[in-house]
Amino acid sequence: MPLKISIFTPFNGIALIHSCRNFMFHNPIRRREAIKKSLLLLGAGYGLGSITLFSESCHSGPGANFSFKISSDQEKVIAEIAEVFIPKTDTPGAKDIGLEKFIISFMKDCCDPGTQYNFIQGLNAFKEKAKTNFKNEFWNLSAQDKDKMVRDEETFSFTLLSTIKLKVIKSPASFFQLMKKLSVLGYCTSQEGATEALSYLPIPGRYVPCIPLEPGQKAWALSR
Amino acid sequence: MGANTNNTFDAIVVGSGISGGWAAMELCKKGLKTLMLERGRDVVHIKDYTSAMTNVWEFPDRLEKTNEQIKNYPIQSHCYAFNSGSEHFFVNDLENPYNQVKPFAWFRGYQVGGKSLIWGRQCYRYSDLDFKANQEEGIGVDWPIRYKDLAAWYDYAEDFVGVSGKNESLSQLPDGHFLPPMEMNCLEEFMAEKIKSKFPDRVMTPARLANLSAPHLGRGPCQYRNLCTRGCPFSGYFSSNSATIPAAQATGNLSLRPFSIVTEVLLDEKTNKAKGVRVLDSETKEVFEFYAKIVFLNASTLGTTQILLNSVSSRFPTGFGNSSGQLGHNVMDHISAAGASGTFEGFSDKYYVGRRPGGILIPRFQNLKGKDRDYLRGFGFQGAAEREGWERLETQAGTGVDFKSQISKPGPWTVWLGGWGECLPYFDNQVSLNKEKLDSHGQPTLNMDCTFRDNEFKMRKDMEASGKEILELCGFKDIHGFQPDAPMGATIHEMGTARMGKDPKTSVLNGNNQMHDVKNVFITDGSCMTSSGSVNPSLTYMALTARACDFAFKELKAGNI
Numbered sequence: 104m105p106l107k108i109s110i111f112t113p114f115n116g117i118a119l120i121h122s123c124r125n126f127m128f129h130n131p132i133r134r135r136e137a138i139k140k141s142l143l144l145l146g147a148g149y150g151l152g153s154i155t156l157f158s159e160s161c162h163s164g165p166g167a168n169f170s171f172k173i174s175s176d177q178e179k180v181i182a183e184i185a186e187v188f189i190p191k192t193d194t195p196g197a198k199d200i201g202l203e204k205f206i207i208s209f210m211k212d213c214c215d216p217g218t219q220y221n222f223i224q225g226l227n228a229f230k231e232k233a234k235t236n237f238k239n240e241f242w243n244l245s246a247q248d249k250d251k252m253v254r255d256e257e258t259f260s261f262t263l264l265s266t267i268k269l270k271v272i273k274s275p276a277s278f279f280q281l282m283k284k285l286s287v288l289g290y291c292t293s294q295e296g297a298t299e300a301l302s303y304l305p306i307p308g309r310y311v312p313c314i315p316l317e318p319g320q321k322a323w324a325l326s327r
Numbered sequence: 328m329g330a331n332t333n334n335t336f337d338a339i340v341v342g343s344g345i346s347g348g349w350a351a352m353e354l355c356k357k358g359l360k361t362l363m364l365e366r367g368r369d370v371v372h373i374k375d376y377t378s379a380m381t382n383v384w385e386f387p388d389r390l391e392k393t394n395e396q397i398k399n400y401p402i403q404s405h406c407y408a409f410n411s412g413s414e415h416f417f418v419n420d421l422e423n424p425y426n427q428v429k430p431f432a433w434f435r436g437y438q439v440g441g442k443s444l445i446w447g448r449q450c451y452r453y454s455d456l457d458f459k460a461n462q463e464e465g466i467g468v469d470w471p472i473r474y475k476d477l478a479a480w481y482d483y484a485e486d487f488v489g490v491s492g493k494n495e496s497l498s499q500l501p502d503g504h505f506l507p508p509m510e511m512n513c514l515e516e517f518m519a520e521k522i523k524s525k526f527p528d529r530v531m532t533p534a535r536l537a538n539l540s541a542p543h544l545g546r547g548p549c550q551y552r553n554l555c556t557r558g559c560p561f562s563g564y565f566s567s568n569s570a571t572i573p574a575a576q577a578t579g580n581l582s583l584r585p586f587s588i589v590t591e592v593l594l595d596e597k598t599n600k601a602k603g604v605r606v607l608d609s610e611t612k613e614v615f616e617f618y619a620k621i622v623f624l625n626a627s628t629l630g631t632t633q634i635l636l637n638s639v640s641s642r643f644p645t646g647f648g649n650s651s652g653q654l655g656h657n658v659m660d661h662i663s664a665a666g667a668s669g670t671f672e673g674f675s676d677k678y679y680v681g682r683r684p685g686g687i688l689i690p691r692f693q694n695l696k697g698k699d700r701d702y703l704r705g706f707g708f709q710g711a712a713e714r715e716g717w718e719r720l721e722t723q724a725g726t727g728v729d730f731k732s733q734i735s736k737p738g739p740w741t742v743w744l745g746g747w748g749e750c751l752p753y754f755d756n757q758v759s760l761n762k763e764k765l766d767s768h769g770q771p772t773l774n775m776d777c778t779f780r781d782n783e784f785k786m787r788k789d790m791e792a793s794g795k796e797i798l799e800l801c802g803f804k805d806i807h808g809f810q811p812d813a814p815m816g817a818t819i820h821e822m823g824t825a826r827m828g829k830d831p832k833t834s835v836l837n838g839n840n841q842m843h844d845v846k847n848v849f850i851t852d853g854s855c856m857t858s859s860g861s862v863n864p865s866l867t868y869m870a871l872t873a874r875a876c877d878f879a880f881k882e883l884k885a886g887n888i
Contacts, residue, residue, distance in 0.1 A: 187726050189734075196731075205389070212393045250726050257724045284721040291717040291734060292389040294382070300734050301717065305382065307551040310681035312512040322737040325383070325553075325682060326716045 165220035171211050176240075177223075178203050180230050183242045185286040187253045194299040197286060205289035210281070218276060225278020229256065257283070297324035336362040336582065337883075339604055339619040341589045341634065344441025346852045346868040347625030348567025348575070349484075353876035354623070355580040359883075362617055363575070364587040364606060366626075367437035370416070370444065372568040376558030378412045386411045406434045406819070408445045413556040416444045422767040430814035431775035433629065433821075439585055441627065442819070443566040445556040448537040448685065449709070450490045451862035452481050452501040456695070457749075461858050464703060467657065467752035468828040470857045471838030474501065480870035488565045488869065489543035492535030500690040500707075500862070507540045508533040513677045514712040514740050515687050521801045522689070529692045534685035534709065537565035546570065551681035564684070586610045588768055591638040592622060592647045592848065599642070600847045600888070604634075609768060621847045621879050621888060625872070628658075628853035629758060632824040633773055636760045648842040653835055654825055655759055657752040658775075659859040661818040662783040664745040665810040666708060667794030669803030671740040678714065678737055686711030689744070689797075691861050693789070702785035706748030706861050708794065714740050744797065746790030749861040751782050752823055756815070777815045820864055822853035840875035847888040849875050 173181070185197035185206065197203070210222055229252075233241035237248060244252070260279035276284075290296040297303045301324035337359035340350045351363040369375070383389055390410045397404045403417035418435040425433055436442045455474045462469040478501070485504040494502040511519065511533055519531035538555070539547030539562075549563035562569045575581040586609045593602040593616065603618035624631040632655055638647035646654045686709060693705035715738025725733070756777040764772045779787075791808040798806045815821070828834025831843035836855050842848040851872040853864060860867075882888045 189731050190727055192728055192731060209388060209391060212388050212395065213391050215394070253726055254724075257726070261722075261724045280722075283723075287717060287721045287734070288389065288391070292383045294384045296734075297382075297384065300731070304680075305380075305552065307681035310509055310549075310551045310679070310683050312510045312679050312683075313516075314678055314680055316676050316678040316737065320678070321735045322714075322716055323682075324717075326713065326718070 165216040169216050169220055171214075171216075171219040171223070173207050173210075173223075177226055177230070178207065179240075179242050180226060181206055181282070183249060184229075184253060184282050185289075187249050188283065188286045189290050195295040197290060200290070200293050200295045202286060202289045202293070205293070206282070206285040209285055209289070214281075218281070221276070222278050222281055225281075229278065253279075291324065334603075334615065334617050336360045336617065336619045338362070338621045338623065338879075339364065339617055340623045340625055341604060342441065342624070342626035342630065342852065343439045343567050343572065343583070344436070344625065344627055344852070345443040345446065345567065345865050346872045347441070347623070348443060348571035349869050349872040350623040350625050350849075350851060350876055351581055351583075352571040352575040353873050354621075354880070355575040355578040357876070357880045358578075358580065359621075359880065360580050360582070361575070362582045362584060362619065363572075364589055364604070364617070365439045365441075365583070365585045366588040366609065366630075367418075367439065367441075367585060369439045369583070369585045370558070370568055371439075372562070372566075372573065373558070373560050376560055377415070379554065379557045379560050381412065381557075402432060403434060405432065408447075408556045412554065413445055416440075416556065416558075424764070424766060425772050426761055426764060426774045428774050428776035429778045431777055432814050432816035433773075433775065434816070434819045435627065435630075439572070439583065440566050440568040444558055444568060446566075446819075446865060447863065448555065448564050449688075449863040450485070450488065450492070450503075450535045450537050450866040451688075452503060453477075453860045453862065453864075453867050454499050454501050456499045456691075457858060457860035460704060461752075466703075468826065468830065468833045468857060471827050471829045471834075476838070477867070477870050477874065480874040481866065483873055484866060484869040487544070488537050488570065488866075489539045489541075489546065490535050490537055490866075491533075491540035491549075493532050495530050495532050495690070497530060497690055499695055503535065505535065506543065509536065509538070509540055509683050509685065511687055512679050512712060513674050514671055514742065517674075518712070518742070518797070518801045519687075522797060525800055526692070528695075529689065531687055531689045534688050536685040538684045539563055544570075549684060551683060553682035553684045555684055587615075588770070589626065589634050590614075590770060592624070592634060594638070594640045594642060594647065594845070596640065596642055599845060601647075601845055607768060607770070620883060621849065623872075623876070623879075624848065624850045624854070625852045628821045628824055629773060631850060631852055631854045632758055633760070633771075635825065636758075637771060643844070648825070648835055648844040648848060650844050651832055651835055653754075653833060656754045656757045657823040657826055658756040658758060658777045658815065658821060659750040659752055659823040659856065660777075660815045661747050661820045661859060661861065662706075662750055662779055662787050662813075663747045663818040664813065665787045665790035665794075666710065666743070666745040667791060667798050667806055667808045668741060668743045669798040669806040671712070671742065671801075671803050673802075674740055683711075700785075700789060702782045702789070703751070704749035704782070704786070704861065706746040706786055706790055708744045708746055708790075708797075710742065710744040712740060712742040714738055742798065742803065744794045746787070746794065747818065747861060747863070748783070748786045748790065750779065750815075750859045752826070752858060753780060758824060775816070779815060820853070820859070822856035822859060822864060825850050825854035826857045827855050828857060839878040840871055841878070841882075846882075847879075849879055851875050 182203035185202045189197045256279045302321040303324040338354045338361045340363045343365040354361045402420045418437045458470045461467045492505040493508040538549040546562035588607045589604045591605040595602045601622045606615045636646040689708035691705040691707045693700045719738045759774045760771045762771045795808045825835040827836040
């Protein structure tokens, strides 16, 4: 008797979906936060900027011979964008800790080819935009111009349209959605980030269910 | 091979997981020379917890799931407990395949300690609401025991394990012997009060955990790292490795043999007793026979079933001890993780210290006094409230110093409530042997043909609705309900394939977990369960095991087996 075999994806609560494919939606709280923020941004009058970026990721995809490779110039752009998100302050910034290395290795180790391809497309488009709009490489721009370019891209990436596209059409996350996630993840799980920007307590030794939050008290690096 | 003194013991225990470790400990403590057979490698307490103290930045991908992991662990990588810190305690899917006639998630740990290394550590007693349900509703078969038969053994199990918890005097959730509870945080306390004010009979209480809130019998206490699934160097939680195996070894009566795949239970057709077991050494590929007066099967529900189905003889053509025809049928698993989450605007000046290795429980509140839902039986809620951490910033727009400074601040309070609910026994939920598809050891694989049905789906719908109702009552915002479409097996509480019952025609085991058909064989892992109840079953496996070992030993001494 022929045996019918089903293919399935088991799912267990909120912590399960492959982190790259659905990173915004494996936590329903984060998803709603993102939609809320993007609605606010739309309301504040930021236009839908790079329509070309939107449609590019829709229509193209990785070929059979695609492999994820990042040149040193592309790496510089990644490092600079991460630094715009997490600059050096009284604690180390993204470039201090080589955050771009984590971002690249995560993309390589943890993402599917569709997402990897999208990342590179978005990275290249962004790098080109600096040349087009400012006649210079992104890493040579002033701090103000770098910040504005990143903010404009974020406005687009966190719009309702992009969010719906991610959720409904299940297209891979965009370059900027990935950059934000991986900058935060990479920084907060780094030794510098976890021990200096956050409160790192590897062996608490006790559990106190309710304490007053002191002014300036840092958030825990490790969650429950 | 052959009946020499090296291969002959008083007792054989197949499996070293949460119930096997107990069987070995009890039998050894009673003076029986006991051989414990484990199909996987040894994991020595503390010494083999290689990732226990690894900092997150020391993992190459910071504990995120990799493509390599998904490739090598296509099933196990979906388990909530699976990550780079724990992956070495999960089975190699590629070497140990199975066949999904219908979707089934089979999570396993093939090493000494089994899933007791990576389990959720929730410990709840079943009540007569559970033990009587089949009989009262005319479903499945009646349990051959009631709560009073097991109460003293629950005491015994809790006293050894060390369970932190709080007594609530609920008939549907019996009290126990507890170490101090891991108290609820301020939002959970607030919720508990709100719930009680609207539903006076509904309780929210700290989870009852096999984590030691106080030092216990030389173990612990828990250090609140919440890294249990890596193995605990502080012996802060109960596992075979931290507790029952060392106790068994201390008697001098335990022989532990890893890399020992039990392929068959051997029947002596003259005496109608089990002679012992046949073992395939997974390293050397040699085949051995080991003999004993009594055999305990604790290879996990599906592992035990696989062995029994593979043990055929002229007396038992369809599987060892299967004159009832029930072996492999009546598979149950809890339906779970449907419920609600939300954000709370308040307690912004409150925080906590330490990472509690569990959360809260809202014990079952449906169908307690007659039927008040459109489904039978019921569910409880598990979950926790916490403050969002830096992860919330992964999907938040923003740049520069302003954005970075938010990393250092705790986020808003949130809660997650998920239901864990009873699954009825359906004869057609079954597993069978596939002799055409063999695993890497040349053994037949299992076909899983099981699905949740109408009663479970109605219950799951109510989990979402009830969860939302509770969060609305408590004033949460951004309430989101969910009903994940998870297959059976995903809750990792699969049970029922060699059920206990009064009648040998409709059950495999009697009220002492003894096979009706073969009196010196006992089964006390999840296979034995006649109904699933709605609470985590491991504590019940432990109590049943200790009780059955006591019975088996007395029978042996009396010359009855």
